[in-house]
Amino acid sequence: MTPVITAFESSPDRGRGLARDMQVRWAFEEVGQPYDVRLLSFKAMKEAAHIGMHPFGQIPTYEEDGLVLFESGAIIFHIAERHPGLLPTDANARARAISWMFAALNTVEPPITAREAAILMERDQPWHEARLPLVEDRIRKRLGELSARLGDSEWLDGDFSAGDILMISALRRLGRSSLLAENDNLASYVARGEARPAFQRAFAAQLKVFKAAAKA
Amino acid sequence: MTPVITAFESSPDRGRGLARDMQVRWAFEEVGQPYDVRLLSFKAMKEAAHIGMHPFGQIPTYEEDGLVLFESGAIIFHIAERHPGLLPTDANARARAISWMFAALNTVEPPITAREAAILMERDQPWHEARLPLVEDRIRKRLGELSARLGDSEWLDGDFSAGDILMISALRRLGRSSLLAENDNLASYVARGEARPAFQRAFAAQLKVFKAAAKA
Numbered sequence: 001m002t003p004v005i006t007a008f009e010s011s012p013d014r015g016r017g018l019a020r021d022m023q024v025r026w027a028f029e030e031v032g033q034p035y036d037v038r039l040l041s042f043k044a045m046k047e048a049a050h051i052g053m054h055p056f057g058q059i060p061t062y063e064e065d066g067l068v069l070f071e072s073g074a075i076i077f078h079i080a081e082r083h084p085g086l087l088p089t090d091a092n093a094r095a096r097a098i099s100w101m102f103a104a105l106n107t108v109e110p111p112i113t114a115r116e117a118a119i120l121m122e123r124d125q126p127w128h129e130a131r132l133p134l135v136e137d138r139i140r141k142r143l144g145e146l147s148a149r150l151g152d153s154e155w156l157d158g159d160f161s162a163g164d165i166l167m168i169s170a171l172r173r174l175g176r177s178s179l180l181a182e183n184d185n186l187a188s189y190v191a192r193g194e195a196r197p198a199f200q201r202a203f204a205a206q207l208k209v210f211k212a213a214a215k216a
Numbered sequence: 217m218t219p220v221i222t223a224f225e226s227s228p229d230r231g232r233g234l235a236r237d238m239q240v241r242w243a244f245e246e247v248g249q250p251y252d253v254r255l256l257s258f259k260a261m262k263e264a265a266h267i268g269m270h271p272f273g274q275i276p277t278y279e280e281d282g283l284v285l286f287e288s289g290a291i292i293f294h295i296a297e298r299h300p301g302l303l304p305t306d307a308n309a310r311a312r313a314i315s316w317m318f319a320a321l322n323t324v325e326p327p328i329t330a331r332e333a334a335i336l337m338e339r340d341q342p343w344h345e346a347r348l349p350l351v352e353d354r355i356r357k358r359l360g361e362l363s364a365r366l367g368d369s370e371w372l373d374g375d376f377s378a379g380d381i382l383m384i385s386a387l388r389r390l391g392r393s394s395l396l397a398e399n400d401n402l403a404s405y406v407a408r409g410e411a412r413p414a415f416q417r418a419f420a421a422q423l424k425v426f427k428a429a430a431k432a
Contacts (some may be wrong), residue, residue: 004338030292051364051365052360055361055362055364055365056319056323056358056361056362058323059359062425066308067308067311067312069311069312069315070313070315071315071318071322071323072318073318073321073322074311074314074315074317074318074319075315077314077318078311078314078326085356091285092282095283095285095290095294096283096285098290098293098294099285099286099287099290099291100245101290101291102287102288102289102293102321103271103272103286103287103290105289105321105322106274106287106289106321106325107287108323109322109326110325110326110329113326114330114333117330117354121350122350123346125343125346126343127341127342127343127347130341130343131341131343134337134338138333140234142272143369145271145272145273146271146272146310148267148271149267149271154218170417176314
């Protein structure tokens with residue numbers, strides 16, 4: 001059975017590939033696994049049928065042969081366990097790549113999503129302008145540490161891995177802000193990820209969904 | 217070789233078991249794996265020797281036979297892969313338990329750590345009092361969804377798993393706030409976790425470290 005993931009019928013990111021189906025599509029494309037997509041309206045995401053699959057009413061979910069998973073990190077790990085190409089075969093290198101998956105999601109991404117929350121949900125608050133630089137300094141700290149570790153390496157630890165998918169996806173959430181550009185090697189790292197044919201196919205697929213919804 | 221983890225020489229949580237070595241100790245205790253602890257001062261955590269092991273200068277790290285890991289989620293996963301008791305053997309149940317690990321760290325914990333950041337770093341800002349309720353409402357939303365899914369179950373999905381260790385550890389970060397008590401079943405769920413003998417042993421071990429430092 002072809003795995004089925006869920007995605008936004010009309011993504012709030014307007015096709016910039018920041019919704020979390022993007023990194024799952026990217027993982028599928030890296031390993032050459034075809035997949036189907038079931039699109040959900042915002043309304044459907046909050047209905048019992050979807051909450052039964054995803055307790056937090058988000059996308060993506062993953063369905064295959066009676067298995068239902070949620071959380072993009074877990075779905076990517078599941079894909080990486082079942083197909084060669086996203087985790088090293090050497091046990092120690094594999095464990096280190098998994099460290100980077102968790103680092104992307106639990107150390108680097110949270111300050112970045114905190115900035116998104118400030119911009120999306122506190123833009124009209126009287127404190128927004130004064131507070132945003134504090135939020136951005138917390139991101140800057142993590143980016144500096146990541147930049148120091150990455151150095152001139154192509155990827156985080158040896159070959160490209162699921163850790164790179166999640167880290168690059170977290171960094172891409174900085175969008176057009178200048179924060180990423182403050183570390184040349186991180187900007188190049190993200191650009192290297194975006195240049196991968198698998199990324200390009202995944203990006204085109206999600207953009208097609210957004211454009212179809214925009215026309216409808 | 218006995219694995220070695222790092223922990224705070226003097227934890228800023230004053231022995232409340234909220235530093236991230238706690239959940240790793242808990243996992244070790246659940247599977248009956250002895251471990252050693254190397255204590256670090258705040259100064260040592262920012263030195264090159266430690267940054268070489270942990271790019272973000274945090275604790276815990278994990279060392280065993282030349283393998284160095286960081287990120288508590290990744291370390292717990294590593295322990296769970298090597299010892300029975302923290303992940304189901306059935307492949308689908310295992311994948312679901314891993315979904316809960318990621319959900320704890322990437323969906324439930326970030327709004328909770330955002331509240332910690334507000335209290336620790338923005339307490340003296342003029343907006344703090346007006347903003348905190350917004351931050352707490354974001355936590356409330358996630359707790360409500362988690363509570364609805366947990367219902368009357370003992371653990372998140374069947375038997376106790378690494379997902380429960382990470383979820384209970386995230387919820388414990390709410391500390392003495394009333395947020396947890398707003399959902400009876402979540403408060404009971406955390407209490408069930410804390411009542412486990414393995415949790416108690418881990419908690420006592422980290423408290424002993426804090427008390428020794430306080431005396432010194």
